[in-house]
Amino acid sequence: MELATRLDLMNWLVAQGLTGLPETDLIRGFCERCRAGGLDVSRALAFIDTLHPIYEGRGFRWTDTATNERETFEYISSAEGAAAKNWRRSAFHHMLQNGDDELTLDLADGAARQFPQISDLAEKGHRHCVAFVHRFGEAGTLGQMDCFYSYWLTRRAEGFREGQLAALRDLVPLLGLAIKSAQQVDIARTLGRVYLGRDASEQVLRGRISRGVTERIKAVLWFSDLRGSTRISESIGPDEIIPFLNDYAEASIEAIHEVGGDVLKLIGDGVLAIFTGDDMTVARRAALTAEHRFRLNMNALNARRSADGRPVTSAYVGLHIGEVFYGNIGSEDRLDFTVVGPAVNEVSRIASMCNSIDRELLASSEFRSGLDATGRRYLVSTGRYALRGIGRAQDLYTLDPDIAANETVAGSYERYLAS
Incomplete structure (x- = not known):
């Protein structure tokens, strides 16, 4: 991705984050602009914990083909039951346990099979994945909202090129900041409705x-x-x-x-x-x-x-x-x-x-x-x-x-x- 294209996308993320564009529109607009700029994203998922009396957090999906999946979803506490089991088998749990901020995976490689939620995507034509965990500082943490999690896939057999990975490293934190801002507004509204x-x-x-x-x-x-x-x-x-x-x-x-x-x-x-x-x-x-x-x-x-x-x-x-x-x-x-x-x-x-x-x-x-x-x-x-x-x-x-x-x-x- 050219530097000028990358800067344009950064400016778009900042502007839309300030105006309060909904998270699903942020993810969709981000992925479409990445593809137009030569970054071959085929699927994206991002999620963030929140403060809610029922849900632990909320996630957002995008894919390059038509699908019956919902663009947004809520997930319950991952502290027990099936949700805890799924969480412990996820790439993000593995990254937190090992102190990693980034993880690249070849979906054809046997090593990816330890993360079923990602390795199963190989059947849909996705070949390589990069996952990020962006941690918040103590002052930026709100309840369990302490990280922004995301993964990005491509159908390219050789995976993301180094320049594309560099672009994602620059851009995804800005996307996370915009989504975090939107979620903080949602938290304020939720707490207001619940307590007032x-x-x-x-x-x-x-x-x-x-x-x-x-x-x-x-x-x-x-x-x-x-x-x-x-x-x-x-x-x-x-x-x-x-x-x-x-x-x-x-x-x-x-x-x-x-x-x-x-x-x-x-x-x-x-x-x-x-x-x-x-x-x-x-x-x-x-x-x-x-x-x-x-x-x-x-x-x-x-x-x-x-x-x-x-x-x-x-x-x-x-x-x-x-x-x-x-x-x-x-x-x-x-x-x-x-x-x-x-x-x-x-x-x-x-x-x-x-x-x-x-x-x-x-x-x-x-x-x-x-x-x-x-x-x-x-x-x-x-x-x-x-x-x-x-x-x-x-x-x-x-x-x-x-x-x-x-x-x-x-x-x-x-x-x-x-x-």
Whole structure:
């Protein structure tokens, strides 16, 4: 590859890394430009560890022929099981163990057979491979993201020429830097969604991080709490407490997210969420739909846990609507992007009343009154109550018992929620 071509490709990588070109486009564009410049790449794979609650990292592929392989893929922890076995048999594990930064392989050579994931590519016409491990410094490491791994193949029988290897040595680190930059943005978004909630994360990433900057919004508020969780936690082993809480948190969060709600806080076994939009009638129905899906999720979850001999429970849900302040609250060193206001206190008190009057769902009169006429018929009064810390008594409503007892009414309610 000529020096001018190499410099052009370097400039392209820097420019696209700064603009945030997606990783698959980076790999594809890089390989196509290499081939146009005389560097006969026939296949490439690059991957990098990340910070994610499920995946250990993400990889990206390119090949010079049509294929059913996905351009991008995620991989789970390589610490145990089949993933650990595959990792230990990889060229990259071999390189790390031996302190190597570069490894060249002839796919026709018996030595390549110790790395099945690479040697198998000989059947597809690839002849030679060069693999790189580019290590990050301590300051550049984020969690397990401490290396950029890549391999490059050619169909040329004689392999990469020395000038082509020199070009790859110059260019691949810049590609790694661009992909690392893209992954750091992805990590920021992932951590924001996981720890702040979807909308709160977007608000923060758009720059709304100044202390005390809030907006007044109207929102449907959800507060849910597990029934008897303290008693259950005291009766099971310490290693079972977190899986227990995780199972039921997933059941609620999945239901809320499916209908467009945002989970703002996990408070022990409690969940605080909001439903917003231009039409509060629609937001109210979304909250009822989420509550219904939460019950279905718990039914399936309880069946699985019972079959495994593990403790099960149900949950209380309170629904309310009101004006809240939404934004940054806290100190200069520790901010929380959440909602505050009397309505937030009120919805938690409504949820806590479920236990006292033996109802799994309670909704405020403000919530019910904003539903359409059909929706109001499905919520029936449980009486008038004075809530702790709330200066006024109010009527609370629950689902009509006929929904649980009568299949016709249950079907009608489900059609209402789906409409």
